[in-house]
Amino acid sequence: MVLLEASKLTLPTPSSLSSPHTTTTTSILFEPTTLSLAITHSNSSISLFPSFSPLSLSSSLQFPQTLIPKPSSSSTFLILQQSPISTNPNSVIFLVSGPHRAGSQILLRFYLLNRTTNCFSRVNRISCGSQSESGFLRFEPELGVLMDAKHGVSVKVVGSVNYFAVYSVSSFKVWVFAVKMVEDEDGGGLRLMKCAVVRCxxxxxxxxxxxxxxxxxxxxxxxxxxxxxxxxxxxxxxxxxxxxxxxxxxxxxxxxxxxxxxxxxxxxxxxxxxxxxxxxxxxxxxxxxxxxxxxxxxxxxxxxxxxxxxxxxxxxxxxxxxxxxxxxxxxxxxxxxxxxxxxxxxxxxxxxxxxxxxxxCLYNSGLGVDITGHVKQLPRVMKVQSLAVHLDESTTSQTIWISDGCHSVHMFTMDTDNALNEADGNDGDEKKPMHFPVTQVLFSSEKIQDIISISANSILILGQGSLYAHAIS
Structure with a gap:
C-alpha cells in the first residue's frame, strides 16, 4: 500500500469563540452514508458540515452550514431506518446532549439533515408519548427535549439505527430510547420513546x-x-x-x-x-x-x-x-x-x-437466550490511545486504525470470519496469540488528538489545530 493523496484542512473559527488564537477542536464525528462531519470546539459549540469531501476541498473549511451553540457534553449521529417498502432514503439525525438548569436536567437537541437542501436544521416538533404525563420527558420548542434526570459532571450519548442510549454518571443510569419519523398534515416531526432503563x-x-x-x-x-x-x-x-x-x-x-x-x-x-x-x-x-x-x-x-x-x-x-x-x-x-x-x-x-x-466474540443473541461469549487480548503493537474502525457490512474485511496519541497512526485489516474462527479455536489458549500485521503507518507533524475513518482506505487525523485527510491504496 502507498499513500496516494493527503491534504491539510484549516479548521474554522466560530464567531462564538472570543479569541481565534485560543480556538481548539476537542473531537470530531463522521457519518459515512451522508458524509457529514461534526467538529466540537473548545467552548463546546459544534460545527456541522454535510457532504464533507476532504480530499476535494481547498486548504480550509468554509464557515459551517450549521453551528450548534454551547453548552454540549456529548453528541452522536443517529440513523432512522425507513420501512422496507418505503422509497425514501434513511433519515440522519444529529443528537446533542447538554446540561440544563445548572445540571439538574439533561437537555437533548435534535438536528435533522434535509436531503433536498443538504443542510441540518433543528427539529421543532417532537412527541414524547405518555412519558410527558409523568414529567420525565418534556419537549420545549425553544430548547429541545428535557429529561428529568441529573446531568452532573458527565453524560454520554451513543446512537445507532432507530435507537440511542444516554448514560448519566451522576444518576448511575443508562436510558435506551427509540426514535421514529412522524408524518402528518402539519409536516411531521419525531416521536421519542423510552424503551429501557438500566440502573448501574x-x-x-x-x-x-x-x-x-x-x-x-x-x-x-x-x-x-x-x-x-x-x-x-x-x-x-x-x-x-x-x-x-x-x-x-x-x-x-x-x-x-x-x-x-x-x-x-x-x-x-x-x-x-x-x-x-x-x-x-x-x-x-x-x-x-x-x-x-x-x-x-x-x-x-x-x-x-x-x-x-x-x-x-x-x-x-x-x-x-x-x-x-x-x-x-x-x-x-x-x-x-x-x-x-x-x-x-x-x-x-x-x-x-x-x-x-x-x-x-459473542455466540448468540436470540430473544429469551442468554448471551455468551469470550474476550481475547490482541498482541500489543504499541500503547494505543485512539481507535477508529471503518465498518463495511458488505464485506468481512474491516479496516482498523490505531494511534499512539503522539505522531503515528497504524493501519491493519481484519477478516472477521477468520478472526472469529481463530478466536473460538484459541479460546482458553493464551499461548497462541492472534496476529494482525500492520500494513501502513502514517506520521503527523502535530500531536494527534483524534482519528476518524471515513472509508476503507482513508482517514481523518485531528492534530493540534488542523485536520489532515489521507487516502491510501
Missing amino acids: SRPVCSLSISFGFLVLGEENGVRVFGLRRLVKGKMVVRRVGNSNSNSKLGLKQLQNGDHHGKYKGVGDRGGKTRGGGDEATCNGGLEGKNEKHGVAVKQTIVKYKHDNKDGGACFLALKGNEVETKSMPKVSKSVKAISIKALSQRMFLILDSHGDLHLL
Whole structure:
C-alpha cells in the first residue's frame, strides 16, 4: 500500500469563540452514508458540515452550514431506518446532549439533515408519548427535549439505527430510547420513546449500541445486553381489578444479587406492584398504546451488579495487566474498557485504559437466550490511545486504525470470519496469540488528538489545530 493523496484542512473559527488564537477542536464525528462531519470546539459549540469531501476541498473549511451553540457534553449521529417498502432514503439525525438548569436536567437537541437542501436544521416538533404525563420527558420548542434526570459532571450519548442510549454518571443510569419519523398534515416531526432503563451499580466508562447489542464498558470488563430482549422485556401477566378486567403486561423483576424477592426503589417513575417493588413493563415501540386484549406497553427496567447474567445480559472480563511487587510475585492491575467499536454482528473491538486491544466474540443473541461469549487480548503493537474502525457490512474485511496519541497512526485489516474462527479455536489458549500485521503507518507533524475513518482506505487525523485527510491504496 502507498499513500496516494493527503491534504491539510484549516479548521474554522466560530464567531462564538472570543479569541481565534485560543480556538481548539476537542473531537470530531463522521457519518459515512451522508458524509457529514461534526467538529466540537473548545467552548463546546459544534460545527456541522454535510457532504464533507476532504480530499476535494481547498486548504480550509468554509464557515459551517450549521453551528450548534454551547453548552454540549456529548453528541452522536443517529440513523432512522425507513420501512422496507418505503422509497425514501434513511433519515440522519444529529443528537446533542447538554446540561440544563445548572445540571439538574439533561437537555437533548435534535438536528435533522434535509436531503433536498443538504443542510441540518433543528427539529421543532417532537412527541414524547405518555412519558410527558409523568414529567420525565418534556419537549420545549425553544430548547429541545428535557429529561428529568441529573446531568452532573458527565453524560454520554451513543446512537445507532432507530435507537440511542444516554448514560448519566451522576444518576448511575443508562436510558435506551427509540426514535421514529412522524408524518402528518402539519409536516411531521419525531416521536421519542423510552424503551429501557438500566440502573448501574458500577461506573460505565464507554457505551456502544450496534447490531442489536448494548455494550457497556466497565472496569475489568464489558457488559453485553441483547437490545431486542432489553426492549421487549421478559413479561408476566397479572390481573387488574376483577376477572373480567383487562390484563396488564409487566416485566418480571430481575434479581440484583443483593436482595431476595421484589426490588424497592428501582423504578424510573414506574408504578408499584403488589409485591412492593416498582413495576417495569416492556416497550416494543408502542409506548403508551393500548393494543387488543388491553396490553399496556411501557419500558423495561433492569438493575444489575458485577456478575449478574439475568435479563439476557452477561459480563465478560478483560485480562488485567500483571506487575510484580516486592510483597507479591504478581498483582493484577485493573483496566477500564474506554472505547468499543463494532466489527461485525458478533465481534467488537475494545480499547482498554492501558492501551491494549481486546476482541469480544459473542455466540448468540436470540430473544429469551442468554448471551455468551469470550474476550481475547490482541498482541500489543504499541500503547494505543485512539481507535477508529471503518465498518463495511458488505464485506468481512474491516479496516482498523490505531494511534499512539503522539505522531503515528497504524493501519491493519481484519477478516472477521477468520478472526472469529481463530478466536473460538484459541479460546482458553493464551499461548497462541492472534496476529494482525500492520500494513501502513502514517506520521503527523502535530500531536494527534483524534482519528476518524471515513472509508476503507482513508482517514481523518485531528492534530493540534488542523485536520489532515489521507487516502491510501
